[in-house]
Amino acid sequence: MTARQLAARMGVGPSRIPVIEEAEITGATTLKTLRQAAAAMNCAFVYAFVPIEPLDEILRERVIKMAQKDVARLDHTMRLENQALLKSDLDAEQQRTIDLILSGSLRGVWDEEREHHA
Known part of the structure; x- marks a missing residue:
């Protein structure tokens, strides 16, 4: 045309x-x-957001960062109390935190406040 x-x-x-x-x-x-x-032009106009990575990967990366911050805060507190945890315990706690977040409501995952204070 x-x-x-x-x-x-x-x-x-x-x-x-x-x-x-x-x-x-x-x-x-x-x-x-x-x-x-x-x-x-006898066409449909489509306006869309297309994720760069699969959404489940984006979500998992976000949750991992949240869990890392939570566990780092826990580790810091335990060290202050002279009760440092082993790396294996910290890794297990991080995985438990990831599983807990992913199995619950995901509404707070995208809160910027949660990211800065977790």
């Missing part, structure tokens, strides 16, 4: 098509304009 044909289908002047294309390239276009262009 030529720019002139697309313009006619969209009900705009032919000079508008390069402006629309440039706005898309620079990120300045609107969703409304993209929907209109798609409809003019």
Whole structure:
């Protein structure tokens, strides 16, 4: 389809098509304009967020970081009380914490406050 044909289908002047294309390239276009262009080409406009990594991996990485911070805080407290835990105990506690978080409500996993104070 030529720019002139697309313009006619969209009900705009032919000079508008390069402006629309440039706005898309620079990120300045609107969703409304993209929907209109798609409809003019008998297409569905799809706007989506696509994770870079699988969501379960993203979630697991986030939970691991939370558990590491929790266990580091526990380790620090135990050391202050002269009751340091063995690395194997810390590793086991970290895994227990990961399992506990993953088996419960995941609503708090994405809280920034939780990340900074865990």
